Amino acid sequence: MEKRVVLHLDLDYFFAQVEERKNPAIAGKPIVVCIFTDQKAWKGAVSTANYVARRYGVRSGMPVSQAKRLLENTDAVFLPANHELYEEVSFGIRTILASYAAKLEQASIDEFYLELSKDAGMEEAKEIAIRIKNAILEKFKLTCSIGIGPNKLIAKIAAGMQKPDGLTIVEPDKVQEFLDNLEVEKIPGIGKKTSEYLRAKGIATIRQLRLANFAELAEEIGKNAAGALREAALGIDRSEVKEEQQKQVSRMTTLKEVAESAAELLDALKELSSEVAQQLQMSNMMCKAIGVILIDDKMAAYSRSVTISFPTNDGSVIEREAYELCKEFFSENKKRIRRIGVRAEKLENVSGQKTLGNF
Ligand code: TTP
Ligand code: MG
Numbered sequence: 001m002e003k004r005v006v007l008h009l010d011l012d013y014f015f016a017q018v019e020e021r022k023n024p025a026i027a028g029k030p031i032v033v034c035i036f037t038d039q040k041a042w043k044g045a046v047s048t049a050n051y052v053a054r055r056y057g058v059r060s061g062m063p064v065s066q067a068k069r070l071l072e073n074t075d076a077v078f079l080p081a082n083h084e085l086y087e088e089v090s091f092g093i094r095t096i097l098a099s100y101a102a103k104l105e106q107a108s109i110d111e112f113y114l115e116l117s118k119d120a121g122m123e124e125a126k127e128i129a130i131r132i133k134n135a136i137l138e139k140f141k142l143t144c145s146i147g148i149g150p151n152k153l154i155a156k157i158a159a160g161m162q163k164p165d166g167l168t169i170v171e172p173d174k175v176q177e178f179l180d181n182l183e184v185e186k187i188p189g190i191g192k193k194t195s196e197y198l199r200a201k202g203i204a205t206i207r208q209l210r211l212a213n214f215a216e217l218a219e220e221i222g223k224n225a226a227g228a229l230r231e232a233a234l235g236i237d238r239s240e241v242k243e244e245q246q247k248q249v250s251r252m253t254t255l256k257e258v259a260e261s262a263a264e265l266l267d268a269l270k271e272l273s274s275e276v277a278q279q280l281q282m283s284n285m286m287c288k289a290i291g292v293i294l295i296d297d298k299m300a301a302y303s304r305s306v307t308i309s310f311p312t313n314d315g316s317v318i319e320r321e322a323y324e325l326c327k328e329f330f331s332e333n334k335k336r337i338r339r340i341g342v343r344a345e346k347l348e349n350v351s352g353q354k355t356l357g358n359f
């Protein structure tokens with residue numbers, strides 16, 4: 001087996017941290033980001049909460065009404081999720097990470113795997129991790145937690161060990177020692193059912209799992225599941241860091257002056273569209289949809305997109321569509337726009353073949 005150095009990065013209380021950065025006045029208060037179905041009636045689910053709110057027992061997925069009860073008599077702030085903004089930040093972070101990795105895989109909106117170059121040792125990996133943390137802090141004022149290990153499994157578990165703002169490094173010859181004392185629930189993907197099953201058998205730690213009777217496990221939960229548990233308990237993970245094809249190309253800029261009409265955005269749109277087009281041409285891609293992102297002076301983000309009838313990588317076509325989208329936006333909204341982005345979506349290779357995962 002070839003020696004690898006894999007780094008896993010997960011942003012700390014991601015949506016809530018972005019909200020905190022956007023509005024420093026709420027920092028230090030319990031912050032709950034909510035997916036509301038009815039905001040006035042406090043209906044919906046908690047998307048995430050900052051660590052202050054978590055101390056009161058607030059968790060992702062719980063009903064907003066329950067979080068409200070837990071935080072009664074505090075100065076808690078409940079905010080609706082602003083997905084566009086989180087996507088934009090996520091994309092920016094991805095761009096930073098790309099420059100540090102031989103291979104980069106985005107596992108979720110706030111989670112990434114990086115495979116470092118083959119001859120990078122653990123010391124170098126540590127330096128890279130520190131540089132990445134600083135770059136994200138400097139550019140986005142966000143903290144993250146990083147784990148480094150010889151494979152994805154170990155890197156991911158390590159990243160969760162010292163949240164927030166953690167950095168945990170597991171040397172290849174320390175893997176078993178690292179795993180043995182952990183509870184079985186630390187293995188990613190172990191659901192409630194498996195956890196209950198193992199605990200009922202007296203298997204609570206990874207050491208106990210490693211020493212368990214696997215023939216018996218295989219009999220009871222199937223060969224595949226038991227085999228997967230055994231490999232995890234031994235710290236074995238052969239899966240590769242999968243570099244997906246690009247799904248979108250986008251460029252953003254901060255305006256010199258606040259814009260309140262599409263006409264005021266024309267220069268910026270021209271430049272951004274031309275940059276997006278160049279990037280598409282360089283990667284031998286066409287787009288079948290074009291989007292704009294508009295961010296106002298209160299940091300609220302809005303996006304609009306349109307599917308076009310034939311694929312393009314022509315800057316003037318992108319610019320025209322983006323301009324129409326901005327006109328449409330201003331006809332419906334009176335906002336003061338500070339940042340603008342142009343995005344090419346639904347990418348396909350020039351040969352006409354769809355790139356994987358676009359649809
Ligand atoms: P996570 O990385 O699981 O959580 P987190 O970043 O908020 O906190 P942690 O410091 O523990 O990493 O998820 C990333 C984002 O995904 C999170 O900020 C909000 C969103 N999310 C949901 O909307 N619903 C959910 O149930 C979960 C788990 C996450
Ligand atoms: Mg996170």
Ligand code: MG
Nearest residue numbers: 010108110111
């Ligand atoms: Mg995550």
